[in-house]
Amino acid sequence: MGDDIGRELEVEVGKIAHGGISVARHEGRVIFVNDAIPGERVVARVSDDRKKRFWRADTVRVIEASEHRREHVWGAASVDRDPAERAGGAEFGHIELAHQRELKAQVLMEALDRTGGIDADTLADALGADRLTIEGLPGEPDGTGWRTRVRLNVDEQGRLGPYAARSHRVIPVNDLPLATPEVQAAAPLGERFAGEPHVDVLAPSVGSARLIIGKQARSTITERVGEREFALADSGFWQVHRHAASTLTAAVQQAVDPAQFDPASANLDLYGGVGLLAAALGDRFGTGLRITSVESDAIATDYAAENLAEWVGARAVTSRVEAFLRQLAAGSAPERARLESATVVLDPPRAGAGLDVVDALASLRPAQLVYVACDPVAFARDAGALRERGYRLASLRSFDLFPNTHHVEAVASLVRE
Known part of the structure; x- marks a missing residue:
């Protein structure tokens, strides 16, 4: 392999795929093309030919442009540059913002269908509509000016x-x-x-x-969400979009079904960071909230304990989520029973929660889960696994927290049937 690196191919660009790439075919082989838009005809230069079934390529010239193509919002990432000299991090910047969101919706819906096995009727019920709409956040109309x-x-x-x-x-x-x-x-x-x-x-x-x-x-720095302030390390994790923390706070609050919520139960905030989403529940359900925030980063846990101090029933634990859930599963019958009326919020990293966490949660049988996801395929995998273990997708919203990139955020509620 390697003989075709640098070869230029004229291709018709098909559908969008996960990762911000488009799918084309050449002589029967799949070509994953960067910097193209579905429906375009482009010249693409092969950048990786190590796989027999597919190659990767970069657009170097647009022959027939999509009506949704625009001048790139960042000249350093434009198709006018050689692919090796293009800045990363704005791979959708050549696409009109509204169409970016349509493409992201397509990727998420396809993932839920193909990876999650979630049928169209279930998805429509969760959405309250036939199609998913990616919700925009306040900001510039071209999707710039948001990274903090x-x-x-x-x-x-x-x-x-x-x-x-x-x-x-x-x-x-x-x-x-x-x-x-x-x-x-x-x-x-x-x-x-x-x-x-x-x-x-x-x-x-x-x-x-x-x-x-x-x-x-x-x-230490301070971030403000509404009237609430959060202390955290300047090197620690915080949502990047300037409106993301407030958007996710409101979305998580809305995703919780109050009829299924017991503030005195053993509620959990998994991958809790510095306590943003635990505080979201506290602000909705009051000072009597009982909740445990679980985070593997000890520095973040220390800040979470400080940020959640006004709730007497809140605590912050430093632990890997899998280990914490295994410990709960090994607890006494009364302890496990308290979890069956619990609400669990989880905001895992891009790889998702994974099968070990899904299995542990299903064995503990909490009443409802609120899953905050930043990767559509990982989320679809976990949602499908939870469906097989008795949890129904009850609601789903998605947000454009990362304009001009392929990334998209989803907030879903899953209830035990």
């Missing part, structure tokens, strides 16, 4: 920039259009940082923008 956190990598000359797509090649840039104005102003794009691995630029909602250079000592 940006990591800039450092090349051998000390220059800053994002990696090229699917690469560790640093692309020096002179602008960051997806970032908020505060991050753009603070980013030291023209400076040199030789010897450092990266520079993080962040603009919390409270206080001024700041840089984290390499592995410098962490400090």
Whole structure:
């Protein structure tokens, strides 16, 4: 293999696939094409031919453009550049924003069907509609100006920039259009940082923008969601879109069925971070809430304990979720019984919760689950596994937390039947 690397093919672009790539065919072989839009005819340059069944390729010229194609919002990522010199992180920036959301909806619905085995009637009931709509957040009409956190990598000359797509090649840039104005102003794009691995630029909602250079000592920042403030490490995880935390707070609150909710039960917030979603339940259901936030990062757990201190029944535990659930499963009958009336919120990483966690949750039989998902295929896999174990998809909403990228967020409720 390797003889076809660099070969240019003229192809008709078919449907969108998971990962922001489009599917084409050439002489019977599947070609996964970057920077194209379904319905286009493009010239694509082969970048990976190691697999017999499919190749990967990058669009280098558009012959017949989609009506939804626009000038890329970030010149550094444009198809006008050689693929090796294109900045990563804005792979949908050449597509009109409304059509981006249509493509994301297609990917999520197909995943739920093919991977999750969730039939059209069930999905329609959960959506309250025949089709999924990706909900936009407040912001610029072209999907720019939303990132409150940006990591800039450092090349051998000390220059800053994002990696090229699917690469560790640093692309020096002179602008960051997806970032908020505060991050753009603070980013030291023209400076040199030789010897450092990266520079993080962040603009919390409270206080001024700041840089984290390499592995410098962490400090505490404050993020505000509505009237509530959350303390966290400046190097810790927080939702990237400036409106994401408030959007997910409201969506999780709405996803919980109050008829199935028992504030005195052994409610759980899994992959809880610094307590954002546990606090969302607390703000909806009051000071009598009993909830345990579980997070593997000890630093985040310490902040969660502080952020949830006003709820006497709240606690924060440092543990891997799988280990924590196994411990619950080994508990006494009365302890397990308290879980059967519980609500569980889970916000796993991109890989999803996985079969071990799904099995453990199903064995504990909580009344309802609220699943916050950032990967459609991983979510569909877990939703399908929960369906097989007696949980019905009761509601589903999806949000465009990452405009001009292929990423999409979903918030689903699943109830025990």
